[in-house]
Amino acid sequence: MRRTVTPPVLFILVCGLVLVSGMAEVWVELRAPRFVVHKHSAVLRCEHNVDPEALYKVVFFKNGQRIMKYVRERDPPYEIYNFTGAQINLSKLSPTSLTLETLDFTASGPYACEIALETPLYSKVSKIHELNVIVKQRYRPKIKIKHKKLLSSEHLEATCQSAGAHPAPHLTWFINNVKVDERLTVPYGTVKLQRHSHHGIQLSMTNSSLHFPLTTLQLAPNQTVEITCLSTIPSYANDGEGYADVQNHTVTVNVIGIEPAPTQLPVKIISSELNFSTRCELNRILIAILLLACHFGRVIL
Structure with a gap:
């Protein structure tokens, strides 16, 4: 037996479907x-x-x-x-x-x-x-560099320590305003400051080190290199908000360039006039040898 749907019921069903689809949006x-x-x-x-x-x-x-x-x-x-x-x-x-x-x-x-x-x-x-x-950082991070004058063939070694904050800040290294590959940095984690608290909350600081090969940079002789440690909360800037807290510190290092070794042996350059006179002398010697050879040939015959 086939069931029929009355107009009022059909109207209710259609309205219900429209409402459900509308609510999904x-x-x-x-x-x-x-x-x-x-x-x-x-x-x-x-x-x-x-x-x-x-x-x-x-x-x-x-x-x-x-x-x-x-x-x-x-x-x-x-x-x-x-x-x-x-x-x-x-x-x-x-x-x-x-x-x-x-x-x-x-x-x-x-x-x-x-x-x-x-x-x-x-x-x-x-x-x-x-x-x-x-809790924001009260001062910028501190950078310590092992040597402030380096050869361009050496590695730059430095450490960075953030100020106390809550939560612990995130550290990012930059060389000449270019972010350093994280594989060249060593994070040492965070440390709670026993003697520093803010309204009962213990503050924490973050430590990191840098081991950067200067040979990867295209440096002119006696050029300076800028090292920056960026300390932020959170680790990345939010869209439309930026960082909740940001501090940075930049120091410079003097890099001494090394003159490249010669790639080939020295070559003596002879002037074109000398080359011409040498060729003339050789020609005269050859002509003399030929004349001597012809003379001895006639004697033998």
């Missing part, structure tokens, strides 16, 4: 800085492509726990939850943004946001966004 993203300096502030924005008139609820989370909830048409529309590590600025609240002030280290962690629609009933959660509270 909804996106939501939590945008916030990845690194925030200790005791500074950060703005968290829950961005989406839903019509504001259709937005019913927005929730911000940290470690899966609610921080703030907004529900349209409620009085009051905002609900604030217990949250340690920062202060929520109530005067800057909006349905899709949250301002955290005086961030402490406990504010570090994973954050997310969720949006919800009432008609149709639908909700979507953003991807996790990691926020880290940092």
Whole structure:
């Protein structure tokens, strides 16, 4: 027996398919800085492509726990939850943004946001966004060089030590503003500074060494070479943000060039006049020998 679909049911099915396909195109993203300096502030924005008139609820989370909830048409529309590590600025609240002030280290962690629609009933959660509270470096890294005057055939040896920070900085070497191949560097890891802390957090420093063959450079005689140690948090610059913290130190080394050894034996160059006179003398000797040979030939005969 063949079943028939009545127009009302068909209308509901079609509407449901349209809604499902429409919801698949909804996106939501939590945008916030990845690194925030200790005791500074950060703005968290829950961005989406839903019509504001259709937005019913927005929730911000940290470690899966609610921080703030907004529900349209409620009085009051905002609900604030217990949250340690920062202060929520109530005067800057909006349905899709949250301002955290005086961030402490406990504010570090994973954050997310969720949006919800009432008609149709639908909700979507953003991807996790990691926020880290940092302590900046107070001074530039220190470079130590074994020899500040080298032959162009020798290896450049140097060490670099960062200032204390949280987290430990990342070190990158440059020679004449060109990044050095990491295979020519030796990272010695990080060291916690026992006597240096910041509001109870132990700071850490990073050490690295460089062993660079100067023969790989096209150097003129008695040229100087610039060595730079770049100390950053994090190890790479973020798109649109750059580094959260950056310090650098540059020193110069004098390189003494070595004259290349001769590639062939010395050759004596004879002038063209000397060559002509020598040829004439040889011709006269040959003519004399021929005349003598003809004379002795007639005598024998």
